[in-house]
Amino acid sequence: MTVNGWLQILVFCAVLIAIAPLLGGYMAKVYTGRRVFLTRVVALPERLLYRAMGVDPNREQDWKSYAKSLIIFSLAGWLILYLVLRTQSIQPWNNYGGVAFHAAPWNVTFNTTSSFLTNTNWQYYGGETTLTYFSQMVGLTVQNFASAAVGIVVAIALIRGIANRTSSNIGNFYSDMVRTILYVLLPLAFISALVLMSQGVIDNLSHYVSVHGISGIAQTIAMGPVAGQEAIKELGTNGGGFFNVNSAHPFENPNGFTNFYEMLLVLAIPAGLVFTYGKMVGSRRQALAVFATMFVLFFAAVTVAYAAEAHGSPAQHAAGLHTQVVADSTGGNLEGKEQRFGIAGSALFDVVTTVTSCGAVNSSIESFTGLGGAVPFANLSASEVIFGGVGTGLYSILLYVLLAVFLGGLMVGRTPEYLGKKIEAREIKLVALGLLITPLTALFSTALATASAAGRASISTVAAGGPQGFSETFYAYLSQANNNGSAFAGYTGFIQPAAGNAGSHGVTFADLLGGFTALFARYAPILFALAVAGALAGKRVSPVGLGTMRTDNATFVVLLIGVIILVGALTFFPALLLGPVVQALTGHLYH
Amino acid sequence: MRRDLLIAFRSIVVITILFGLGYPLLVTGVGQVIFPGKADGSLIKRDGKVVGSALIGQQFYENVIGKNGKVQMSKGEPVTQPDPRYFQTRPSGTVPADNAAGSSFANYGPNSTVTLAALQSNIAGYLALNTAPDKRLYDPHVTSAAGVPVDAADTSASGIDPDISVANATIQAYRVAAVRHLSLVTVDRLVAQYTTARSLGLLGEPGVDVLELNLALDRTGNGSH
Numbered sequence: 001m002t003v004n005g006w007l008q009i010l011v012f013c014a015v016l017i018a019i020a021p022l023l024g025g026y027m028a029k030v031y032t033g034r035r036v037f038l039t040r041v042v043a044l045p046e047r048l049l050y051r052a053m054g055v056d057p058n059r060e061q062d063w064k065s066y067a068k069s070l071i072i073f074s075l076a077g078w079l080i081l082y083l084v085l086r087t088q089s090i091q092p093w094n095n096y097g098g099v100a101f102h103a104a105p106w107n108v109t110f111n112t113t114s115s116f117l118t119n120t121n122w123q124y125y126g127g128e129t130t131l132t133y134f135s136q137m138v139g140l141t142v143q144n145f146a147s148a149a150v151g152i153v154v155a156i157a158l159i160r161g162i163a164n165r166t167s168s169n170i171g172n173f174y175s176d177m178v179r180t181i182l183y184v185l186l187p188l189a190f191i192s193a194l195v196l197m198s199q200g201v202i203d204n205l206s207h208y209v210s211v212h213g214i215s216g217i218a219q220t221i222a223m224g225p226v227a228g229q230e231a232i233k234e235l236g237t238n239g240g241g242f243f244n245v246n247s248a249h250p251f252e253n254p255n256g257f258t259n260f261y262e263m264l265l266v267l268a269i270p271a272g273l274v275f276t277y278g279k280m281v282g283s284r285r286q287a288l289a290v291f292a293t294m295f296v297l298f299f300a301a302v303t304v305a306y307a308a309e310a311h312g313s314p315a316q317h318a319a320g321l322h323t324q325v326v327a328d329s330t331g332g333n334l335e336g337k338e339q340r341f342g343i344a345g346s347a348l349f350d351v352v353t354t355v356t357s358c359g360a361v362n363s364s365i366e367s368f369t370g371l372g373g374a375v376p377f378a379n380l381s382a383s384e385v386i387f388g389g390v391g392t393g394l395y396s397i398l399l400y401v402l403l404a405v406f407l408g409g410l411m412v413g414r415t416p417e418y419l420g421k422k423i424e425a426r427e428i429k430l431v432a433l434g435l436l437i438t439p440l441t442a443l444f445s446t447a448l449a450t451a452s453a454a455g456r457a458s459i460s461t462v463a464a465g466g467p468q469g470f471s472e473t474f475y476a477y478l479s480q481a482n483n484n485g486s487a488f489a490g491y492t493g494f495i496q497p498a499a500g501n502a503g504s505h506g507v508t509f510a511d512l513l514g515g516f517t518a519l520f521a522r523y524a525p526i527l528f529a530l531a532v533a534g535a536l537a538g539k540r541v542s543p544v545g546l547g548t549m550r551t552d553n554a555t556f557v558v559l560l561i562g563v564i565i566l567v568g569a570l571t572f573f574p575a576l577l578l579g580p581v582v583q584a585l586t587g588h589l590y591h
Numbered sequence: 592m593r594r595d596l597l598i599a600f601r602s603i604v605v606i607t608i609l610f611g612l613g614y615p616l617l618v619t620g621v622g623q624v625i626f627p628g629k630a631d632g633s634l635i636k637r638d639g640k641v642v643g644s645a646l647i648g649q650q651f652y653e654n655v656i657g658k659n660g661k662v663q664m665s666k667g668e669p670v671t672q673p674d675p676r677y678f679q680t681r682p683s684g685t686v687p688a689d690n691a692a693g694s695s696f697a698n699y700g701p702n703s704t705v706t707l708a709a710l711q712s713n714i715a716g717y718l719a720l721n722t723a724p725d726k727r728l729y730d731p732h733v734t735s736a737a738g739v740p741v742d743a744a745d746t747s748a749s750g751i752d753p754d755i756s757v758a759n760a761t762i763q764a765y766r767v768a769a770v771r772h773l774s775l776v777t778v779d780r781l782v783a784q785y786t787t788a789r790s791l792g793l794l795g796e797p798g799v800d801v802l803e804l805n806l807a808l809d810r811t812g813n814g815s816h
Contacts, residue, residue, distance in 0.1 A: 138611035228618035248748035250646035256795015313701035319710035320736030328757035342796030
């Protein structure tokens, strides 16, 4: 570890803490219908958009109606995306990669469609060898916006449920979504795209460039409309790379500054929404309690990951490499990492995108050390509550808050209340179901994939002997269940002999199981979160008394952290033991 | 229900047009106007011809000449080896190496014998390349795996990492200077010139852009084609 490495991490944290309340306050204004500086520009397009969509933005919906709109909108989005991806052979901008691009097979497309719709962005394909520019833009970029907006509006609906004092309605789905895109996502994404381009992120509609290098060796350089998608990919915690190696590709992430900026984009909305919540429920201290909980867990993860990666891997030590920091070299486990990011920039990026549902990577997680690799596992095991995905993070941790309030209430022997609203049997049942679905789906799918020959067929034949094979499998389904999308990338669901998909085929088992895992673990918790919103929305608020349990002090933060770790650990510990923990505890090398 | 479906499809079609075509094309258009070179991939030309991108690593290899004076062939392809006159990029996990049209991770696990074998092979290659014909290492400080910088042994993430560490460049500078009959001071000065510092003096790690450095070496006139 180096002083500079720690400095990068601390500066990142400081900037994040500085911008989160600003963005959060702005979003609170957007969702309570107040004027913001963009209103003058956006109000007219907003009205036109409602008219084009045939939506009445003032029609308040109860949770069932809200959920119905969300599900049907998602269904329509799924069909359109599948259609776009399956019609590549007749699309414009097709043979820009030097060969005509066919559509990927149905099973891989099913996985990709489900994955981008659910904000997972798991990729069994490599962008530059599989997708046309048209698919990237008209297919994937659209869902980068839409799926992010869907996540955010659920969080907003849940906040309204907690905050409402008079009505059991929780807002209008289409209005919330349109406002999210127009006021938050679009302006930030557009400016960010310009910032990224100024640093060397490409954005063009050129053919791939074929060159002869200075040794005369032929090289084809993939091109494409990258910057626009890159910006929303990070901002919407989507994480699906334009290129196969995602943010490790120099055209997606060319230097230390872009790496920093992209990490900030990933956390901006999840961290900001916590303060949106504080504003909307009228208590900044509640927001600070939630933020503190997230931040403590985040910082712990960064520390472990950085220390582990700086230490180096058993394979490196067996090869006789010296992995300590020396003059002009970062040392550490640089396997699968880029020189320009080094150890600190890779470890931090890894934690940022696995605590959130982003799942972008700037290094190969498969090549992280056992302990360093256990960090993303642990982050995913916490079910996206350490900042989490845009919206998903906030609604997930609010479910945990309700659970902690309930447990706290049991300990002190009083009726649990949160912000004056009684938490009763119905809410706690919904909360428990909402929280357990994601982990259970992950474990069930992992068990299925490990126990069947069809599932084991996806395990990498390179370097994935022993516990690594299990880690790969487990990570694949944990990642898809948490709608994260990062991967131990040796796990495969797509066999592609040549660029352009001629003769390619999918691994049906992995493709379908992964796709269904992502869909189920996305929409079921959304329904439960909305149901909780509905159940809380109509409740009367009782005044704060002497015996009311405080939910905005350090004691509650400790309780909340305890509950999160307890649920995550109890659910996942046995599985984690079999993979990453074994690898972290041994210097043994496996075939 | 029919009304809901209608609204849903109308919405997704409208959103698709606006954010699938409008937004990306606007970004592309603005980028092409404001940042033309960068948005097109920071391509580098020599003698009017594009030879690569400053952001993309490439191979600096030469054909192996057999004892008969002809290029050695294997399975119809010429056998190649690292060209000692050029700085060499990091090991790549793509097929073929430094494939900028099909980036991929090597995915070498931390506890794997396959990884160990790959590392040993990279280290052996690096040591061999930096050994003079009289069996002495060019850089006297590097005598074994322990002296090989990690970035020279570990595979990069993208497979097209354009940079190497300054430590790696410093070692290779001895060889390049010897083979090109340049003074070590000259080569070191070029290395320093093509070293990208941390962004804002803080973010990321310093790296030496290998393609730009090699182009500068060729411009010295010593040992170029």
